[in-house]
Amino acid sequence: MSNTQLKKTALNEVHRKQGGKMVDFGGWDMPVQYPAGTIAEHLAIRTGAGMFDVSHMGEIAIKGPQALDLVQHLTCNDASKLADQQIQYTGLMTPNGCFVDDILVHRFAADHYFLCVNASNSDKDFDWIKSNAANFDAEVTNLSANYSQLAIQGPRALEVMQPLTDVDLSAIKYYWFTTGHVDGVPAIIARTGYTGEDGVEIYFDPSESERLWNKIIEAGQPQGLIPCGLASRNTLRLEAKMALYGHEIDDTTTVLEADLAWCCKLAKGDFIGRDRLVQQKETGLTRKLIGFEVADKGIARDGYPAFIGDQQVGHVTSGSPAPFLKKNIGLAYLPIEHTAIGTKFEIDVRGRRLAAEVVPTPFYKRSRQ
Amino acid sequence: MASYPDNLHYTKDHEWIRVEGDTGTIGITDFAQEQLGDVVHVDLPRVGESFDAHAHFGEIESVKTFSELFTPVSGEILEINEALSDAPELVNSEPYGGGWMIKIKLANAGQVDSLLNASEYEDFVESQTEE
Numbered sequence: 001m002s003n004t005q006l007k008k009t010a011l012n013e014v015h016r017k018q019g020g021k022m023v024d025f026g027g028w029d030m031p032v033q034y035p036a037g038t039i040a041e042h043l044a045i046r047t048g049a050g051m052f053d054v055s056h057m058g059e060i061a062i063k064g065p066q067a068l069d070l071v072q073h074l075t076c077n078d079a080s081k082l083a084d085q086q087i088q089y090t091g092l093m094t095p096n097g098c099f100v101d102d103i104l105v106h107r108f109a110a111d112h113y114f115l116c117v118n119a120s121n122s123d124k125d126f127d128w129i130k131s132n133a134a135n136f137d138a139e140v141t142n143l144s145a146n147y148s149q150l151a152i153q154g155p156r157a158l159e160v161m162q163p164l165t166d167v168d169l170s171a172i173k174y175y176w177f178t179t180g181h182v183d184g185v186p187a188i189i190a191r192t193g194y195t196g197e198d199g200v201e202i203y204f205d206p207s208e209s210e211r212l213w214n215k216i217i218e219a220g221q222p223q224g225l226i227p228c229g230l231a232s233r234n235t236l237r238l239e240a241k242m243a244l245y246g247h248e249i250d251d252t253t254t255v256l257e258a259d260l261a262w263c264c265k266l267a268k269g270d271f272i273g274r275d276r277l278v279q280q281k282e283t284g285l286t287r288k289l290i291g292f293e294v295a296d297k298g299i300a301r302d303g304y305p306a307f308i309g310d311q312q313v314g315h316v317t318s319g320s321p322a323p324f325l326k327k328n329i330g331l332a333y334l335p336i337e338h339t340a341i342g343t344k345f346e347i348d349v350r351g352r353r354l355a356a357e358v359v360p361t362p363f364y365k366r367s368r369q
Numbered sequence: 370m371a372s373y374p375d376n377l378h379y380t381k382d383h384e385w386i387r388v389e390g391d392t393g394t395i396g397i398t399d400f401a402q403e404q405l406g407d408v409v410h411v412d413l414p415r416v417g418e419s420f421d422a423h424a425h426f427g428e429i430e431s432v433k434t435f436s437e438l439f440t441p442v443s444g445e446i447l448e449i450n451e452a453l454s455d456a457p458e459l460v461n462s463e464p465y466g467g468g469w470m471i472k473i474k475l476a477n478a479g480q481v482d483s484l485l486n487a488s489e490y491e492d493f494v495e496s497q498t499e500e
Binding site: 021297320 | 432
């Protein structure tokens, strides 16, 4: 196989040994599915537990007296609201109010932030942050090679992980983190995920990857934990209507168009892209991201055009069967006048028009205790 | 590893056909179902329709992709596998058994001779996956 040019996580050999089907995922050689298959992996995480290797994700540290000022300058959410050990979803903004990337900001301290960024964007993000940091007393470091990251997700994920760690996982609130040990390995333990389910994401030294992976697989057997691939990660995040860079969001979609106004805090003060967003808020949006269900039998996939009458009005950004909901769902940008819940439109599926309807999102929402 | 029974004939489009008298039973190979991943829908023709060899007769959708289906030989559809409408996953679990798709009345039995046997198909698959 001519995979030598692809990047590999520390678990690459483990994935191959354990039957992961490997594909080129944004330049990384990653498992798209394990032998259980995408549907079984998806359902394991909705009903029990599953684990992903997400070590391809990037990590960037921002430290120094003006670390907060730099984060505030770069992002659209209000990082000043964060307490130590709290996490925020936000956008790294272009001057047009679009996305360089969508990221998680972890606050270790008032002068220390830890960013988790998309794998395929990590070098671009690092360069972008560096190029905008000149006027700030803050040090930006690319730590991507220093961490493996595992996502253990599902209603029983904490039950799997609690016996392996010295921290009280139930005391970590959703979108908070702590530092501790997992099976003796120092780790950042964050109650986050990209599945719409409860769970943790842990960051630790790559040298411990194989041992921890196998330990968690073994520990999770009673809870039905299975290793999962990126295809089920995609269907899970789609059911939960979480954006995927390169699909729902990129450097041509604004945070408001992407229906992410909840993480866009125009009142926090100036930041890159704010002027455009203020203007767009005043003049109103011309298009917006919506969720849809396909009424007819058939699957609208990424990139398929959306029609109202004879006019193409948009396209599907992500479309798939939803394994838990057992519907065919998707996300699409539509002109603002066609975005009301219940609006009917059509999607061209390889020359066939399928009826679709704008529905409330997220498609799936877990019940929280 | 994928398996390829010796009693079947194969195409480079990854269909198989099992010939009994003048009837051919057609499905997709173990390799094809592995490539597709979990199958969620199979769109099949109606009984009585006729197809030329290598004609498009249907479509198969998995969670992450879709593929067109082509008949290995010419003939008329005698039967379709109704079970697949409720249990499309049979294509994954039993590609050569319960996951069959159509039965066709062979218009020209000689066409089968031009198809691949199991070891030829296996070599073809290996040539496709090695780069």
